[in-house]
Amino acid sequence: MNALDVSRWQFGITTLYHFIFVPLTIGxxxxxxxxxxxxxxxxxxxxxxxxxxxxxVFLINFAIGVATGIVQEFQFGMNWSEYSRFVGDVFxxxxxxxGLVAFFLESTFIGLWIFGWTxxxxxxxxxxxxxxxxxxxxxxxxxxxANSFMQxxxxxxxxxxxxxxxxxxxxxxxxxxxxxxxxWHAVAASxxxxxxxxxxxxxxxxxxxxxxPDASALYRPGAILGSVxxxxxxxxxxxxxxxxxxxxxxxxxxxxxAAESLCHTETDPKFSVLTVGTHNNCDSITxxxxxxxxxxxxxxxxxxGVTLQGAKDLQQQYEQKFxxxxxxxxxxxTYWSFRAMIGLLAIPLLFALTxxxxxxxxxxxxxxxxxxxxxxTIPTPFLASMAGWVFTEMGRQPWxxxxxPDGDPLVRLTVRQGVSLHGPGLVWVSLISFTLLYAVLAVVxxxxxxxxxxAGPQEHDSEPAPPxxxxxxxxxxxxxxx
Amino acid sequence: MGLQQIWFIIVGVLFLGFFILEGxxxxxxxxxxxxxxxxxxxxxxxxRAALNTIGxxxxxxxxxxITAGGAMFAAFPHWYATVFSTxxxxxxxxxxxMIGRIVAIEWRGKIDDPKWRNWCDIGIAIGSWLPAIxxxxxxxxxxxxxxxxxxxxxxxxxxxxxLNPYTLLGGLATCALFAFHGAVFxxxxxxxxxxxxxxxxxxxxxxxATVLVAGFGLWTQxxxxxxxxxxxxxxxxxAQLAAVAAAGGTREGWAFLSTTVVIAAVVIxxxxxxxxxxxxxxxxRAYDLTIYNGSSSPYTLKVMTWxxxxxxxxxxxxxxxxxxxxxxxxxxxSIPPSIGLPLRRVP
Numbered sequence: 052m053n054a055l056d057v058s059r060w061q062f063g064i065t066t067l068y069h070f071i072f073v074p075l076t077i078g079x080x081x082x083x084x085x086x087x088x089x090x091x092x093x094x095x096x097x098x099x100x101x102x103x104x105x106x107x108v109f110l111i112n113f114a115i116g117v118a119t120g121i122v123q124e125f126q127f128g129m130n131w132s133e134y135s136r137f138v139g140d141v142f143x144x145x146x147x148x149x150g151l152v153a154f155f156l157e158s159t160f161i162g163l164w165i166f167g168w169t170x171x172x173x174x175x176x177x178x179x180x181x182x183x184x185x186x187x188x189x190x191x192x193x194x195x196x197a198n199s200f201m202q203x204x205x206x207x208x209x210x211x212x213x214x215x216x217x218x219x220x221x222x223x224x225x226x227x228x229x230x231x232x233x234x235w236h237a238v239a240a241s242x243x244x245x246x247x248x249x250x251x252x253x254x255x256x257x258x259x260x261x262x263x264p265d266a267s268a269l270y271r272p273g274a275i276l277g278s279v280x281x282x283x284x285x286x287x288x289x290x291x292x293x294x295x296x297x298x299x300x301x302x303x304x305x306x307x308x309a310a311e312s313l314c315h316t317e318t319d320p321k322f323s324v325l326t327v328g329t330h331n332n333c334d335s336i337t338x339x340x341x342x343x344x345x346x347x348x349x350x351x352x353x354x355x356g357v358t359l360q361g362a363k364d365l366q367q368q369y370e371q372k373f374x375x376x377x378x379x380x381x382x383x384x385t386y387w388s389f390r391a392m393i394g395l396l397a398i399p400l401l402f403a404l405t406x407x408x409x410x411x412x413x414x415x416x417x418x419x420x421x422x423x424x425x426x427x428t429i430p431t432p433f434l435a436s437m438a439g440w441v442f443t444e445m446g447r448q449p450w451x452x453x454x455x456p457d458g459d460p461l462v463r464l465t466v467r468q469g470v471s472l473h474g475p476g477l478v479w480v481s482l483i484s485f486t487l488l489y490a491v492l493a494v495v496x497x498x499x500x501x502x503x504x505x506a507g508p509q510e511h512d513s514e515p516a517p518p519x520x521x522x523x524x525x526x527x528x529x530x531x532x533x
Numbered sequence: 534m535g536l537q538q539i540w541f542i543i544v545g546v547l548f549l550g551f552f553i554l555e556g557x558x559x560x561x562x563x564x565x566x567x568x569x570x571x572x573x574x575x576x577x578x579x580x581r582a583a584l585n586t587i588g589x590x591x592x593x594x595x596x597x598x599i600t601a602g603g604a605m606f607a608a609f610p611h612w613y614a615t616v617f618s619t620x621x622x623x624x625x626x627x628x629x630x631m632i633g634r635i636v637a638i639e640w641r642g643k644i645d646d647p648k649w650r651n652w653c654d655i656g657i658a659i660g661s662w663l664p665a666i667x668x669x670x671x672x673x674x675x676x677x678x679x680x681x682x683x684x685x686x687x688x689x690x691x692x693x694x695x696l697n698p699y700t701l702l703g704g705l706a707t708c709a710l711f712a713f714h715g716a717v718f719x720x721x722x723x724x725x726x727x728x729x730x731x732x733x734x735x736x737x738x739x740x741x742a743t744v745l746v747a748g749f750g751l752w753t754q755x756x757x758x759x760x761x762x763x764x765x766x767x768x769x770x771x772a773q774l775a776a777v778a779a780a781g782g783t784r785e786g787w788a789f790l791s792t793t794v795v796i797a798a799v800v801i802x803x804x805x806x807x808x809x810x811x812x813x814x815x816x817x818r819a820y821d822l823t824i825y826n827g828s829s830s831p832y833t834l835k836v837m838t839w840x841x842x843x844x845x846x847x848x849x850x851x852x853x854x855x856x857x858x859x860x861x862x863x864x865x866x867s868i869p870p871s872i873g874l875p876l877r878r879v880p
Contacts, residue, residue, distance in 0.1 A: 107643075114639030117592065118632040124602045125624060128617030136685070139610020140829040147607040148840055150600030155848045158596045159855055162589035170858055210830070215610075217830045471618040472686060481625050488629055492636055499643055506874050532585045532868050533642045 055470045057478040058130040061485065063444070065122050067437055068489045072116035072496075074436050077191055077238065078245025079109045080184035082280065084177070091177050096513070097269045103512040105249060111499045113161065115492055122485065124150075130478060134451050134469030138200070141207050141218045145197040145225075153190035157183050169530035191241070192234050199230030201452050202443070203302045209461035216452070216462045229298055233443075236291040240439065243284035244432040247399045250277025251425040252504050254406055257415060258422035260507075267415045269508070275410055278403040285400045292393075293349065300350040300359075303453060305369075305378060306446035308362040309385035311346065312336055315361040322346040324390070331382050333362060373454070376465065380448040388442040395435035402428040536834035537824040538809075540608035543841055545804040547601035552668070552707075553796050554594035558587050560715010562634065562661025563708075564734055566654060568719070571730040577647075578865045579727050580654065584638065585868065586722035589859050591638065593852055595631070607837050611685050611827035612811040619679055619687040620695075623671050627664045634660020645873035665711045666704040670695075672803050673703025673749075676757050678813035681820050685827070694815065699752060706749035710799070713742035714792040717776065721785035724862040732783055739777040746773055746795065750802060757806035765805060769798035 083105055090098035124146070127135045135142075163171065164179040171179065200207070206223030207216045218224065253273035260266040300307050307313075311323060314333035321338075322345035328336035347357035362379045369378040402424060409416040447453045454463035565583045569576035587594075605613040617624055637656030641649075674695055682688040716738050719731035747770060754766050776791035807813075811827045814820035828834065 110639065111643065114636050118635040121595075121599065121631060121635075122628050124599050125617055125628060127606065128602075128613045129621055129624060130618075132614035132618035132686075135606065135614040136610055139606055139613060140833050143603065143605075143607030143610055143613070143829065144833060144837060147600065147603035147837060150596060150603040151840060151844045151848070154596045154599055155593065155844075155852070158592040159590075159848075159852055162592055163855055163858065166589040166859060213830075218833045218836070221836045471614075473618070473621070477621055481621070484625065484629055488632060492632070495636070495640070499640060502644075502874055502877070509872065511872055528867050529585065529863070529869055532581055533588050533638060 074241035077241035149193035157186035203229035239287035246280035254425035391438040551597035557718035646876035669707025670704035681814035
């Protein structure tokens with residue numbers, strides 16, 4: 052493999068690692084804020100225990116999310132220096148703003164939240180977790196804005212004197228329709244991930260704690276809260292995904308063709324659910340299951356009279372426009388990641404509906420299959436998120452900045468032009484060391500989360516401590532210490 | 534003053550904030566183990582007391598680095614691209630070390646087991662020692678210059694560009710300075726036995742820190758400095774002497790203020806020696822990467838200036854307030870018993 056391939060693998064691996072932990076943080080912070088708010092308002096200790104219980108899992112996850120995120124800030128310069136030169140004028144702004152606006156806020160107030168249980172007044176402590184919840188979502192907005200510039204560059208002009216893309220309008224950059232749609236889609240996915248986690252953990256505990264007062268007073272409300280949020284997230288995912296599809300149809304037709312493994316331009320093609328074939332030779336594909344009307348609706352919001360361009364025709368068009376190069380993404384990966392993303396949604400949806408049905412009235416479910424169903428549901432939103440990002444990012448290959456059909460056509464860059472001028476050996480060193488360290492940490496992360504979920508809410512967290520301002524006597528016990 | 538000058542200063546200020554705040558974080562991480570060994574009472578409690586002096590704030594301190602990196606990217610993309618693609622290995626080691634430190638700090642108390650804590654302490658130590666040395670090496674390399682070619686890329690990098698007496702001295706100087714800064718911070722933030730031990734450490738570290746920082750400062754000034762950086766060097770030396778005197782007489786507040794001034798002066802000396810270059814070229818001074826040929830467009834700089842003007846004071850206010858909230862000294866006696874789960878194999 053050359054440095055380009057190794058760099059692509061490295062960015063893919065480190066980003067996917069980061070995005071195992073990110074959705075749980077983005078979704079769980081607001082959920083914990085809601086739990087704590089219910090406790091502060093109602094004074095019901097069950098919600099205090101819930102806040103502490105999920106708070107611990109949140110912090111275990113937050114740490115590794117931060118750790119895996121640090122690398123991303125520097126990887127652009129390390130492995131993609133030519134890309135960084137070309138887009139730095141535009142791409143650097145949301146990155147710097149993310150640090151200045153969001154990272155400072157979340158890192159400072161998470162410290163206040165962790166250590167402030169008996170130092171801050173209740174309302175201020177509650178405000179801290181709300182600010183954390185706001186900041187993690189803000190940071191998502193900034194970074195997705197940066198990413199969406201690569202998918203659909205706006206507000207930018209190519210300056211031939213400096214040979215790089217230059218920012219013309221920051222408002223256009225931040226109101227990029229691709230960015231806005233991608234942000235809400237990613238936030239909905241994060242809420243689905245976290246709420247499914249909360250619902251499933253509580254559901255598992257309902258069955259495990261069967262017959263105890265905790266099952267009905269603690270875990271049942273938790274499972275219902277999680278399921279309601281999960282259902283709402285599914286609806287939001289459906290609508291934001293639909294908006295994204297319609298944008299993609301116009302802005303990135305090659306990605307749309309790749310999603311369907313569509314070789315030749317067709318009018319009203321059917322949506323393919325299952326195919327057999329090698330995909331990357333797209334004429335080899337045999338379509339096994341197909342659904343009519345879906346695809347024209349996804350693309351343009353009508354059921355017929357829609358022409359979708361095929362990969363081979365697009366390849367010819369692009370060669371004429373941008374010169375010789377292979378412009379078709381890996382069709383196998385794009386086809387299957389798209390289906391995995393959509394298909395995996397069915398499981399959390401079904402689980403949330405099941406939970407709400409089994410807990411209707413004042414019922415407390417006790418069957419073991421329900422507990423097992425809950426456990427198997429937990430990983431599905433994580434996998435769907437990863438599949439979605441793999442589709443988004445690999446669908447724009449070979450571009451690192453895909454040309455905008457309505458923008459400056461010179462604002463475009465292929466990954467080959469964007470990579471640093473390293474030998475493969477150097478990049479192998481970093482690829483291997485990141486992968487190994489991350490692998491070890493991911494195992495420890497899983498061990499810790501599993502340990503804490505199985506241990507359940509702890510004895511010492513049963514009594515909410517009253518807030519105490521610092522006193523004059525020297526030795527004041529800390530409510531929490533590492 | 535032009536926007537390019539302003540942004541050179543802003544990036545300098547972000548690194549200044551990073552080195553002052555992470556300086557004592559690194560120091561605490563480096564000295565935690567030794568405070569445990571020095572303690573007459575329970576070593577584990579003393580280590581925890583030390584670690585918890587930075588408990589609520591270390592994460593926010595680290596963001597100064599992330600934001601400095603982002604600011605380099607936004608304001609000087611060529612600087613960002615050239616430096617990080619060239620100083621690849623040091624940066625890789627720094628990143629790996631910092632990843633280990635972050636999770637080690639956060640996960641240390643999650644499992645109540647000596648072996649578990651020992652592994653976390655190793656992670657904290659590595660994650661504090663290595664960056665403390667390597668940041669000094671990296672900045673010394675930068676001030677010294679790199680073989681930047683005409684297209685702003687580094688060509689034909691040799692080992693002596695990176696490893697030479699000057700850069701190694703830079704690494705030792707920052708390491709000693711951060712350890713001293715950390716010891717002084719510990720003395721300021723702890724009480725009882727831990728405090729006594731921290732004061733002893735600070736006294737022990739004061740001499741090597743003074744010698745190394747003075748040596749590195751003088752070398753930088755003679756080899757790369759300009760006329761006005763003599764004043765900065767003088768401030769650094771005076772502040773360092775004041776810090777040594779104050780640490781000896783256990784006036785921790787003054788000692789901490791002094792080491793803070795020393796770090797600020799060293800960063801200003803380095804950035805002042807660099808200005809107006811971003812990376813001086815060792816091939817031909819005509820190829821120097823400067824704030825003029827390495828910056829973003831005026832529009833981007835203007836937008837980012839507005840953002841910095843609005844948000845930086847806000848950050849300073851709420852971070853300062855956090856330090857105020859957790860202002861009380863920590864005693865070994867104020868550390869609560871461990872609430873971690875016992876180590877058990879997952880069946």
